[in-house]
Amino acid sequence: METFYHVLEQLYKKILLGAPLENDTQEYALYLNLPFSIQDLSTSNFLRWPCVHHGNQPGSVNIGATPIPVELINFKINFQVSNPRDIMLLQLTVIKMMITKILSKKMEFTIKEKYNAIIEILLKSHELESKLISTFHGSDKLLSHMAAKCLASLLHLQLREKDIINKTWTDFCLKSFSDYPESNTISYCLWTLTAVIKEILKATCLRKAGLLKQFLASFDFHFEVFYCSVFSQNFENNHDTKILNPKITNFLICFLELLEILIASRIHLKLYLTCQRVFYLKIFCALDIISWPIHSLVKKKFIILIKRCLLHKVGEDVLNTSLPTLTEQDPYLDMDMLALGNAFLQAVNLGWLKQLSVSEKPSHFGGSEVQSENKSLLVPDLIILRASSLVLLKSLEIKVHDCMSASEIKAELQKFMSELLTFLKHHLHSSLKLHHHCEWLSKIFIEQDDDMLEAAKASLSIYLKLTRTWNEAAKDMTQEKETWDHQTHENGFNPHCIFLFLLKNIGFDATVLLDFLISSETCFLEYFVRYLKLLQGEKNNFSDVCKLFDEAELKDGMPISRIVTSHVEERYSNQATHQHLFCGTNHCALLPVASDPTTSGTNNKQKDNQTMKLKQPNLLMCIDNISSPRASQSLVDYSGSSEDSEEESVEEEYLSTVKQTPLNNQVNTKIREIVSVTGEKNQNYLESTAILLDPKEASTLSSVNSEAAPNSIASETVIICKTFKCLKELEKAISRLHRRHLFPYNPSALLKLLKHIDTINKNMNVL
Known part of the structure; x- marks a missing residue:
């Protein structure tokens, strides 16, 4: 031997x-x-x-x-x-x-x-x-x-x-499917299937789609039956929660990995077999997995898989590659995404979030809990909170865009966002306690940029859809518009609050926003463009929200909801306007209304504001070929103006295809050197801003913990100053990089939009 x-x-x-x-x-x-x-x-x-x-x-x-x-x-x-x-x-x-x-x-x-x-x-x-x-x-x-x-x-x-196609292997797989759960070899069958599909996807040959279709054809029908049998299994007899059955855990992990690679093959190879769509179409029977007495790692992988499906990002980690260019539209994608989103919302309506167990301790990648003697340092499992929250938000976005009437959209929004906020408040510790409903997004997503921006984009998309639908239904009814403004805060998706919380979390640092714009790992460009376009037409709403932020900081950490109450009571104490309550789980507050005539100034300013709201710039996408840092093509053109819904849908389609190319290390180093030089010149921003506002307030505003009088100009505008100053610094940084051909795409249209925002800032007489 x-x-x-x-x-x-x-x-x-x-x-x-x-x-x-x-x-x-x-x-x-x-x-x-x-x-x-x-x-x-x-x-x-x-x-x-x-x-x-x-x-x-x-x-x-x-x-x-x-x-x-x-x-x-x-x-x-x-x-x-x-x-x-x-x-x-x-x-x-x-x-x-x-x-x-x-x-x-x-x-x-x-x-x-x-x-x-x-x-x-x-x-x-x-x-x-x-x-x-x-x-x-x-x-x-x-x-x-x-x-x-x-x-x-x-x-x-x-x-x-x-x-x-090896017949011996095919017979073995079909027998393993039919013998489940008695089969002892099912995990190896699933693992081998997954490995073969990965090899096909990673291959460089041109006929990958044909090979995979040929390989999956013999399993297509049988896999659907097997899928249903897996999630119809009764695990109630498995009462041993201390020693979880490793055989069941291994099988379920192998099964979820196979589902993920099947969905990834659909995206990358444009195949639409039943086995690739079954997770979308029959997700409802699988959602009960969160109540099974199985390892928490399996439940976590399951929820993350749903999240990736809704974000259209399945397979990025498995294949270590980005999504292919959408040269051919998936004919079943909209229908399947709607089925997935509706099934999840239906489950939430039946108490799915209440059944979801969230560990009070964070866990390692393998699922074991982090041990710490200091209990104050422990936080709940934010991975589960983030994934489940983003899944609900994306499902709600899909549902909202499928709804027709404003009343139907309003009912869906209030029902599910209330369910989400109640779920989050139940699991968040005192260190993460929400003082404002819109703060939930920043609280739980702060450690994961890509998901945070996906959530912000989905929230903004819901707001834009509902605002358009609500305005069409309410027309010029002032009271209805005031009610709608209250509801955006009540349900935690006011876009101006979310954007300001984002800026506060990054310290109003323009270099962080620049990193987001350069990076290809987040959807920040798409979100940022949409928000800036919204800001053009909602400057009064933005100003009101900024004042609330200012007052909250000046009153020694008083919750924003209480600031909102006193602010609105003071502004409307002499009016007979009906006051709408902001009813949350822990707070009840009043919110400012966007249509308050006192914020508009003269009638001419009101007309200007209305004209500004009517300007919805149209996006015209040019050729997206950015192989060279010296690319001269235009990214987007914001100069047009149209309210036509068809043109807006074209805008959404083009904007979703924007790709950002990451820079190499050498170029990235040059970018940071250029930005740092200019950053030194603006390090005393707060002091200079304070001098512009009021020389007497300069020393006060130079401190972050300013305690200026609430009635002073500075106390009402410091957040606005910080915000527009940050955007102005970002504009300058992008311009410098563009002049030196170091920006990864042509930002001319983005710069035009930022300059327009700066003009709005000057017209608001803040600086």
């Missing part, structure tokens, strides 16, 4: 180097021939491996007419030197490596031909696939895992090189 192991070791080294094999292919097939069953690994049965056939004469071993080296005959003498299990592991490793070399484009054709001949002998004469599958029935997990890896490579090789 020692000689046998030594020969395999030398073969491994040759294949690793891609060296040619001199001996006969039958001889190499002998060394690589696996035992047929796991029992043949025992030392007593090792001599009866199919690869060894005793000849008529002692001292000779033959396979047909192929002579075998004489040294193999003597391996019985050194039987205890090597472990048969080690030999089988080495055989599997060599076979896997040989298949990898065959699939490589860098290998010489003659060497590939030799490797192919050996694999063919193993398949035809020695039933390689059957022996690999038989390994799954054993108790040795390492051998089974290595066999699964080897089988996945073999299936991919047969499919890509010969357009063959």
Whole structure:
């Protein structure tokens, strides 16, 4: 056996180097021939491996007419030197490596031909696939895992090189599906399926879609039946919550990973098979998984998978690649996304969030809880809170855009946002306690930029849709518009509050916004453009919200909701206007209204404001080819103005296709050097702003903990000053980078929009 192991070791080294094999292919097939069953690994049965056939004469071993080296005959003498299990592991490793070399484009054709001949002998004469599958029935997990890896490579090789779907493998999978949950090999079946699909997606050949369609065709119908049977299982008998069944956990993780790669293949290869759509169409039966007595890691992976589906980001981590360009629209995407969103909202309406358990301690990646002696440092599992909140918000966005009437939209919004805010307040500790309903987004997403901006974008999208629908329904009814303004705060999605909380969390640092604009990892550009366009028409709303922020900071940390109450009571104490209550879980407050005539000044200013609201710039996307830092194409054109809904839908479509190219390290370093130079010139921003406002207030405003009188000009406008100053610094930084050809795309249209915002700021007589 020692000689046998030594020969395999030398073969491994040759294949690793891609060296040619001199001996006969039958001889190499002998060394690589696996035992047929796991029992043949025992030392007593090792001599009866199919690869060894005793000849008529002692001292000779033959396979047909192929002579075998004489040294193999003597391996019985050194039987205890090597472990048969080690030999089988080495055989599997060599076979896997040989298949990898065959699939490589860098290998010489003659060497590939030799490797192919050996694999063919193993398949035809020695039933390689059957022996690999038989390994799954054993108790040795390492051998089974290595066999699964080897089988996945073999299936991919047969499919890509010969357009063959292995019948033995297909029968094994279908039997595993039908035998579930009694099948002991189902996890290996799912893992191998996932591995083959990954290999196809990662391949560079042009016919990947055809190969995958051919591979999945035989499983398509049976997989839907299997999917339903998995989520219809009754786990109530599994009362052992202290020692969770690792078999169930492993199976469910393998199943969720297979679902993710199936959905990813739909996105990347434009395939729409039933097995790729079943998670969207039949999600409702799967949502009960959160109440199963299973490991929390499985529930977390499940919710994150739903989130990625709704964000259209499935497979980015698995395939380590970004989403492909949407050159061809998925004909079923809108229908499937609506089905997924509606099913989730239906579950929430039935108490899904109440059933979702959230650990009071954060957890590591593997699911184990973080141990800490200081309980004050512990926070709830924000991963679950973020994922579930974003799923609800995206589902609500899809639902809102599918609704027609303003009353229907209003009812859906109030119902589900109230459910979400109640859920969050129940799980957030005192350190994360909400003082304003709109603060929830910043509180739970502050540690994850990409999800935070996705949530902000979804919230803004809901606001834009509802505002348009509500304005169409209410027309010029002032009281209805005031009611609508209250409801945006009450339901925690006022876009101006959300944007200001974002700026406060980053310290009004323009360089952070610049990083967001340059990065390709978030949707900040899309969100930022939409918000700036909104700000053009809602400057009065923005000003009112800023004043509330100022007063909240000046009153020693008093909750914003209480500031809002006193602010509105003071402004409307002499009016007979009906006051609308802001009813939250812990607070009841009054909010300012956008249509207050006192904020508009003269009638001429009112007309200007109305004209500004009517200006909804149209986006015209130009060619998005930014392979060079010197790209001169236009990103977007904001100069147009139209209220036409069809043009706005075109704007949404084009804006969603905006791509940002990350810069290399050298360019990024130059950017930071340029920005830092200008940053030094503006380090005394608060002092200079205070002087512009009122020289007497300069020393007060220079401190972040300013306690200026609430009635002073400075106390009412400090947040506005900070906001517009931040945007002005951002505009200057982008302009400098653009002049030096260091910005990754042409920001001319974005600069035009920022300059327009600066003009609005000057017209508001703040600076």
